Amino acid sequence: MEWSFLLVQALSGLASASSLFVIASGLTIVFGVTRIVNFAHGSFYMLGAYVAVTLVPWLLEFERSPTLFFVGVLASAIAVGVLGVVMEVTLLRRIYRVPELFQLLATFGVVLIVQDLVLLIWGPVEIAGPRAPGLRHGVYILDQRFPAYELFLIFVGPAVLALLWLLMHRTRFGVLIRAATQDREMVGALGVNQAMLFTGTLFLGAALAGLGGALQIPRVSASSQMDLSIITEAFVVTVIGGMGSVPGAFIAALLIGLLQAFGVLIFPKITLVLVFLLMAAVLVVKPWGLLGRPDAAAGRAVLPEGILDPGRLDRAGKVLLALGLITVLALPLVDAYAVKVGTEVLILALAAVSLNFLVGNGGIVSFGHAAYFGLGAYGAGLLVVKAGMPMEPALIAAPIAGGAAAALFGFFVVRLSGIYLAMLTLAFAQIAYAVVFQWVEVTGGDNGLVGVWPSRWAASREVYHYLTAVVTLAAIVFLRRVIHAPFGATLRAARDSAQRADAIGVDVRMHRWLGFTLAGAAAGLAGGLYAFSKGSIDPTLLGIPMSVDFLSMILLGGIQSVLGPVAGAAAFHALKDFFLPLTDHWRLFLGLSIIGMVLVFPRGLAGAFASLRRRPA
Template sequence: MGFYVAQLLTGLANASSLFLIACGLSIIFGVTRIVNFAHGSFYMVGAYLAYTIVTTLDGGIFGFWFGVVVAAVIVGLLGLLVEVTILRRIYHAPELFQLVATFGVVLIIQDAALAIWGAEDLLGPRAPGLDRAVRIMGEPIPEYDLALILIGPLVLAGIWLVFHRTRWGVLVRAATQDREMVGALGVNQAWLFSAAFVLGAALAGLGGALQIPREAVSLQMDLSVIGDAFVVVVIGGMGSVAGAFVAAVLISVLNAFAILIFPQISIVLPFIVMAIVLIVRPYGLFGKEGSEHGAPSEPEQPLRLLSSRATIVVMALVFALAASPAVVSDFTTILLVDVMVATLFAVSLHFMMGLGGMVSFGHAAYFGVGAYAAAMAVKFAGLPMIPAMLIGPLGAAAAALFFGWFCVRLSGVYLAMLTLAAAQILWGVTFQWQDFTGGDDGILGVWPAKWASSDRVYFYIAFVLCVGGIWFLRRVAHSPFGYGLRGIRDSDVRAEAIGMDVKFHQWMGFALAGGFAGLAGVVFAFSKGSVFPDVLGIGQSVDGLIMVLLGGIHALAGPIFGAGVFVLIEDWVSRLDYWRFIFGAIILVVVLLAPDGVAGGVDRLLRAVGLRREERA
């Protein structure tokens, strides 16, 4: 019995820290409608700052708590800096922009932290006065855990008081419900948004600072916590602080007991819970309908077919690509395969996100399933290359059919979060199912057939599959099916009113996009000769989002530009020290200066120098 109580108390202590970070995320989303990827970075910086201040002061009980609070305040100021310099400019941009911009901040903070605190994990001091364990029903419970269990509800009560007893709090709640109305009543929105962002960031910093007696401070803290924080916010209902608390307790306590039965489950459990909650309650436990969408975006222009001259240019480029292995070095040939794989992946993501309006934070799942399905077909079934290349996309499409069935029942941010959950579940399974997937060691020895083993021959295989796939998806974009997807994105009510089966149509679009992501994964697997769990990771999904954004989401050519630019920049930058910093800065520059992406930027440049005629009025 005592053992179970101890497990429960550990769960509750974890819940408190999870709540602190998640409630800040929820407040920020509720008011500004920004999905803040950088929230994990605030948490990490809070921990680092607290470590530095507490160890420098070395001032006993007072020094420890003073350090924690000061760390939270400084993180709040950091949040203010980020809000004023970056986010304030993109409140009216589509969700994707905001997400990618905050991811740029993640990269920059990661390298800044590396430069300041170094790559070593830092072991924090224990909290003075709370450094022992007490025995409860015979089990030792750290005193600090008990303090945390108290701090969570105290912060919740504090936020409740601020939200219900102060004018500012009432305005925040009002803005969460209806931002435009609050603006119309003459409230200075910019100030309100900044304040909400500072509060959210400071709470994340507090969460991180309170963590230092419990775990080592490391550079991996940011991305390891952000997944769980998203889950908690979504389960609770975006924008609901009380919901975040309930969800944090639910997840942490479930986790504390689930690991007793099945120790490997902790990586995927939160995502499984989120998937179940979203299927039963599409807006989370305390969320309201309509809370799922970010800022409304400008309608895009109708699709036009390429002019005959543009077609000639495209054909010429394709022929140049086809002829390139004869001229360029083997190294460049391999790089070009990477570009083609990335382009097909980005085009498939754009197909579902740009045309279908279904933003996916987990598109890597299908890329990865394609790669793994092919690799396993070779490794375990001993199949030759060609059949394995067929199995990959089919496997990915099957996975997309399965997860898509759930995802298309949601929309906006909730849909994006469920795609993320799906990807994390698949990643967790791949990572932990050692016997079957090789776990962290991956699957090695996935080489092309003998006749295709030279770089040049494989280049042509990749060329046929990727360029063919891209051509096919573009063709579908102009077909009734692709137009239907765009129609649903524009107005699902209208789509239903002309007799379309909206959910089924989206489901099929999801599966098609997944299948082609899988094809990209297959080409990738055979070109590298191995697959590892990161092919389904958040990093790969975000890479895809960045490619689509770099290229511009409103143009069919966008992802093609974007993927090419991305791979070339990555190839160049990743050889440098602090490449994350540079890459993050590039992302921010693109987001702030060319919000319509490279395709849009090129377009505007051509107009500015008079090379392109304006559309007739």
């Protein structure tokens, strides 16, 4: 390998790092001030690219000058900044005080809405952007040709870093942002209008994302899948750098850019895995990221709203439970479609209860629970399709696969807490997704595998339905039992006060790890059952949207009740099944529903039910 080649490789790594930093800096600034991890940041990036591929060619019609190109790029960034303001005023303002899980979900609702709007406005076909006038040529570096535009990008990152530093340290707005990053309430009590500060911060953050997107148009076409791929990378950068730290984001972006540039030479297919390994390594040594700080609010002893409170079932609850059971058993008498939906609801209910075992009972907000569900499905499916095994051992393998993956990822996850933990679970789910997606020889890649059928005795829909009912209900009853047992109580105790749990002799990390593994195994079992109910498996079972579905179910059901997630799974799945075929814009509909749910029912169906009944007659 020649030095010149390595140099060019390094330069292209720096160019990617620079772009990544511009985007991630916006995410980290917005998090610092508002304490919201904005899933829609990737959507702002995508919108920046789409606005630029529309605006810049129009401007270049007048004159093909570099000036007009950059005027167009900056105008796109400002336009996206204005959209950030719209989001702050219409949505974020209403959710600053709700738990972080709901904030993540609400901003994910925005992601879904923007995806559909982009398809409506710009259509499904990718749009290539114009090259930058004056920067279309190549530069020769040690005989290797390197695009001038990439060279220009290398300087953008440091320039943005310098401008942000000046803004943060030399302007009143910047000093106020840094103060608000630490203590918003106190800033307000000193006479600063926080609403204006937050709106200004969202403008800045969204504009940086838009700038990042607009600067990409000479390199990549604008497409409607840009958002989720970039948001994962931006999450990784902010987590490695330390949430809220702009210089940290810069260092992390450099590390990742270079790692990807050279990693591709060594492991061409699994650069993503390398990036995540870097993240895992950093977080084990520095749990709050390279330049991050433990959240000041983390130590406050406040009772989080809507946490699980395991009460005994009262009479109304028992009646509802009995009705539900009768429905499950009677479904085969209705029709084949009802049986199919009923089977799916049972499986999803188990997945949702296993997730709530972590979120509600353990305070472990997993944003990547679909990974264990999906790996359970693959564990069972691969045994049947590739090893020719029958259903019975495959169904035993499913929870083992889900539990083993949860044990592996959980080892890192339980070292963190709060929003860091949520982002790490998401990142691990994306690794699992990437492996399944890229390892085509074994997993069938994007297409997945077909032929995952139950054994002959369970082949009919009705028998499989009863089999599913027995297995899922047994698992749910078991998880409920564990919640009331010393192990469940210990997880709750560690959730309420890790410090106190430690002082009474509990190994908090070990218990959380065991809990994470148990929940992963239960989700894996659900995944295995799901594979046989469908007859096929594909990577969407592990995707972010699937994880969000599970979270929506427990949110809809109410995380403070043990069996609420069962109701949530039923309601969510029935709604989705009913509306999905009726509209082309199901993402828009789902996004609006999720946001509506967060705003209207922060305590879920079970919470709404409880407060209705508590109201004096």
